[in-house]
Amino acid sequence: MDLSTLKPAEGSVRNNKRLGRGQGSGTGGTAGKGHKGAKSRSGNTKKRGFEGGQMPLQRRVPKFGFKNINRVEYKAINLGRIQELAENNNITEINVETLVAFGLIAKNDLVKVLAKGEIKSKVNVTAHAFSQKALEAIEAVGGTIAKV
Numbered sequence: 001m002d003l004s005t006l007k008p009a010e011g012s013v014r015n016n017k018r019l020g021r022g023q024g025s026g027t028g029g030t031a032g033k034g035h036k037g038a039k040s041r042s043g044n045t046k047k048r049g050f051e052g053g054q055m056p057l058q059r060r061v062p063k064f065g066f067k068n069i070n071r072v073e074y075k076a077i078n079l080g081r082i083q084e085l086a087e088n089n090n091i092t093e094i095n096v097e098t099l100v101a102f103g104l105i106a107k108n109d110l111v112k113v114l115a116k117g118e119i120k121s122k123v124n125v126t127a128h129a130f131s132q133k134a135l136e137a138i139e140a141v142g143g144t145i146a147k148v
Contacts, residue, residue, distance in 0.1 A: 075109040079134055080117020082125060095126035096148060119143070 020031035033040040049056045082094055085102065099105045113125060115133035122142040130138075130145055138145055 072110065074112035074129055075105045076112055076114050077104060077127070078114050078116040079119040079137055082113070082123060083117060083119045083121060086121040086123050092122065093124050093126075096128075113138075113145075 017027060018025065019027045020029075022028040030040065038044045049058055051057070077099065081104070085091055085094060085098070089102075091098065096105070096111055099111060100107055105111060110129070111127040112129040112131070113127045113134045114131050115137055119137055119141055123138065124144045124146070125138055126146040126148060128148050130147070135145055
């Protein structure tokens, strides 16, 4: 390495070409902006999605569907998962705090217990909602349910 090969770091030096300083500078007159039109004028900005006057894609595509603002979203926890928790951790009481502690749900999630899988352990389950089959399966093995 010698002094003749030194260069500034990539991106550290900008092009400091002085615009609008006379014809001899190469960027005089129009200052590199061409002639007329919105792009040559100060304050020019286009809206997001502007396509030069053509109907924007977001407005061309048909809209459909409906989003219900009153919908209640539940996180599903299956009986198989509850059985797994009960066996692996020797737990007889499963509630929302337990599920949060094991990372199965977030702190503010609503929980619904569903009947997928099989439950063999007697477990007391506390959740926001239960499917009918899950409720019957938990009670069939001697467990209890409670709604938050």
